Amino acid sequence: MATQQENTGRSTAALFPGQGVQRQGLGTRWRGTPSWPVLAEVSEASGYDVEELLLETGTESLGRTDLAQITVFSASLLSWFEFRRTQPDAPVAAFAGHSLGEYTALVAAGALTVAEGARLVGERGRAMAAVARPAPGAMAAVMGAAFDRVEALTERVRESGESVWVANLNSGHQTVIAGTPDAIRLGAKLAREDGLRYTVLPVSAACHTPLMAPSAGALRPALDATRFAPAHRPVVANVDARPHTEGAEWAELCARQLVSPVRWLETLETLVHSMNCDQMIDFGPGRTLAALTRRAFPDISVSSAPVPAPEFAAQ
Known part of the structure; x- marks a missing residue:
């Protein structure tokens, strides 16, 4: 059952980015x-050599859905663990x-x-890549328009016979759409005609769509075989934007997430x-979520996770 924190004071939230950074x-x-x-x-559980991915693999190769996902997961995990190591009492x-x-x-x-998370990310990336390999998808960010206007744009594209849907509701001025490459190209044409900014993203799958x-x-079999902790600290889910604290809910939430829009705003x-x-x-890499948060809530404190001391990176 979904729960939410009691309103007894101000507090800190940790944000973790997705594929694309x-x-x-x-x-x-x-x-x-x-x-x-x-x-x-992480490498043993996921089946990927994540050290090589984080240090050696080229940016173009990292555009592959499965490699991108385990790479970003690993980097964000390092950021979180270093934060916890250096600031163990930070609430x-x-x-x-x-x-x-x-x-x-x-x-x-x-x-x-860590092992269960890495295993699921590895399986998730492979499952998405397997869909995209024979039938690549595409995604694009539409800027400068409210959600209703972007939804109307996707409806116009679908009326032409192409497949496209809203995939990420990131802010009041940025919505990501996803579908077939032809649909994204048509969306670009219609967006330009409407005076909207439109950026095709470096991904090869139509994430968060049917x-x-x-x-x-x-x-789903991997999710069903996973032991989520019975109780945990609140995580606000993508699919319903509600805080959840019970592990029994997550197999269904994670399965739905693949075909449902991310309700980030x-x-x-x-x-x-x-x-x-x-x-x-924002536990990076990158500052995408920090930027979206500042735009939506300019009056709250937003920061990126601390960067390790230079002597570590030099080793």
Whole structure:
């Protein structure tokens, strides 16, 4: 059953990004830190050599859905562990992750072990890549328009016979759509005609749309076999923007997430208005979530996770 934190004071929320922030050398800043050895556990559980992905693999190769997901998960996990190591008493009351980042949030909140989280991210990436390989998808960010206007744009594209849907409701001025490459190209034409800014994203799958239904089915056995902690700290889910504290709910929530829009703006609203969070920390890599949060709530404190000391990265 979903619960929410009592309104007894202000608090901090930890935010974890999704696919799209990956790049070559992403892990360099954490190499040599005391948290680095956790990558051995992530590699064994996921089936990927994450140290190589974080240090050597080129940005173009990291655009592959499965490689991008385990890379971002690993980097965000290192960021969280270093924060906890250096600030063990820092109070964090709530957690949320954008798309893939929800799995990192579940580990940070105590709902999943590192091994279980890594195993699920590996299976999720492979399941999504298997769908995208024979029938690549595409995604684009539409800026400068409210959600209703973007939804109308997708309806116009679907009326032409193409498949496209709203995938991420990121802010009042940024909505991501996803579908077939032809649909995204048509969406670009219509968006330009309407005076909207439109950016095609470096992904090869139509994430969070009905086109991902086969991947949800493929991931379900792994989710059903996972032991989520019976109780854990609150994680606000992508699919309903509500805080959840019971592990029994997450197999269904994670399966639904693959085919449902990410309600990120509503997630932030829940953290701020319902859970009294007036501080947000973006556990990178990148500062995407920090930027979205500042835009939505300019009066709250937003920061990026601390960067490790230079001597660690030099090792």
